[in-house]
Amino acid sequence: MKVESKALSYQKCNALILKLIASTLAVGFAFRLFFNFSADFPPEFPSDLEKTAVPESLPPAAAVLPQSAADFNVSDNVSNDLMPLQEKCDLFTGDWIPDPSGPMYTNESCHLIENHQNCMKNGRPDSGYLYWRWSPRNCELPQFDAEKFLEMMKSKSWALIGDSISRNHVQSLLCILSKVDKPVEVYHDKEYKSRRWHFPSYNFTVSVIWSPFLVEAAIFEDMNGVSTSEIELHLDRLDKKWTGQYQSFDYIVFSTGKWFLKTAIYYENNVILGCHYCPKKNLTELGSEFAYRKSIRSVLNFISTSHHKGLIFFRTSTPDHFEGGEWFNGGACNRTSPFKEGETELKDLHKLLRRIEIEEFEKAVTKASENGVNLKLLDITQLSLLRPDGHPGPYRFLHPFAKDRNAQILNDCLHWCLPGPIDSWNDVIMEMVVNG
Structure with a gap:
């Protein structure tokens, strides 16, 4: 009887252990599914710090490149599979780890x-922000390989189209590539906001096109950023500065965001629809989100029906990290290390703009696929949100505290130090181009 009792007890114990293992596996599987498929709707941002002006039109890229995009079939190098990248490898959910x-x-x-992104030259005293890299949770992200990238891009062309964050990004890309081949500037507009560089050893060009709204805009600001009138936005007319060159580029990164928070009057068919923050005008307040959705929809509709044969990225907007105020009233970014997931979240305004971006992209990507257009989402919002330490802050200016340690300095918590976290955007892009 004692032996039978012990055997029975032993069987019950085994059964209990097996149930415990099965439960653990089920929870683990559910947890993994959550991280693979959950949709994050994170951060928020203020007005752009950049002073603005309307740049001149660029000459066509074909003037530099002998090979046109029409002769380039992206399927030779890049998968045309438009299934969301997250289903294969979620590059956009992860952690910043020491490097x-x-x-x-x-x-x-x-x-x-x-100069205003050269934080070390401007006297930033800490350097810890340089020693982190982005690590997706469920896959490996190799470091950007400049030589391999340039080999792939022989006789090709890239364009980054947007506001000053796009200029910030293009400098990062150029700095990485310049370790292999020195770029030669072949064009700039009057104010150096739209520019083009040529890598002679690879016949490769990189352009940045200043178009902060992506739609047609009349901006009435002087070189000091002083406005004499509201911005006039034509929500149904795309900016000719990029549409005239669109088909000549093999790879394009589109982005926008911050400028839509500025005071503006909105037009459609040359008729005023309303405005955003114009209390002195007898106009309907429509809000920046109204214009943002209409503009992004116009841009993505143009892309998805364009029959473009290259690869096009739509980059989500980037959060700022002002604390204790905004850029104009004492806001600062003094943190010296990344956030961990859960330690911060997007501000409400950023959540709203991001939701618009995701919703409009999801509509457009289906149409793009039907028309043979390779459109991908470059979702850098969350990984950027976790880097409050990567901005110039007061070191937008050269040695800001040299004369007065307590000086009140305008902080830049929107753009990124170079080198800095923005370099990881290129790691993600390369992985999407090579294995996307």
């Missing part, structure tokens, strides 16, 4: 960094 190797370039090795 003792540091950045791929320095502010001394790269002479293409604009």
Whole structure:
């Protein structure tokens, strides 16, 4: 009887252990599914710090490149499978992990960094923000391989189209590539906001096109950023500065965002629809989200019906990290290390704009697929949200505290130090191009 009782007890124990293992596996599987398929709707942002002006039109890219995009079939290099990348490998959910190797370039090795993003030159005292890399949770993300990238891009052309964040991004890309081949500037507009570089050893060009709204805009600001009138936005007319060159580029990164928060009057068919924040005008207040949705819809509709044969990215907007105020009333960004997931979230306004981006992209990508257009989402919002330490802050300016340690300095918590977190955007892009 005692032996039978012990055997029975042993069987019950085994059964209990098996149930416990099965439960653990089920919970683990559910947890993995949650991280693979949950939709994040994170951060928020203020007005752009950049002073604005309307740039001149660019000459066609074909003037530099002998090969046109019409002769280039992206399917030779890039998968035309438009299934969301997250279903294969979620590059956009992960963590910033320590990286003792540091950045791929320095502010001394790269002479293409604009002064207001050259944080080390401007006297930023800490350097810890340079020693992190983005690590997706469920796959490996290799570091950007400049030589491999340039080999792939022989006789090809890239364009980054948007506002000053796009200029910030293009400098990062140029600095990484310049370790292999020195780019030669072949064009700039009057104010150096739209520019083009040529990599002679690879016959490869990179352009940045200043178009902060992507739609046609009349901006009445002087070089000091002082407005004499409201911005006039034509929500149904795309900006000719990029549409005239669109088909000549093999790869394009579109983005917008911050400028839609500015005071503006909205037009459609040359008729005023209303405005955003114009209390002195007898106009209907429509709000920035109204214009943002209409503009993004117009841009994505143009792309998805364009029969473009290259690869087009739509980049989500980037959060700022102002704390204690905004850029104009004492807001600052003094953190020196990344956030971990759960330690911060997007501001409500950023959540709203991001929701518009995702909703309009999901509509457009189906139409794009039907028309043979390779359109992908470059969703850098969350990974950027976790890097409050990567902005110039007061070091937008050269040695801001040299004369007065307590000086009241305008902080830049929107753009990114170079080198800095924005370099990881290129790691993600390369992975999407190579294995997307």
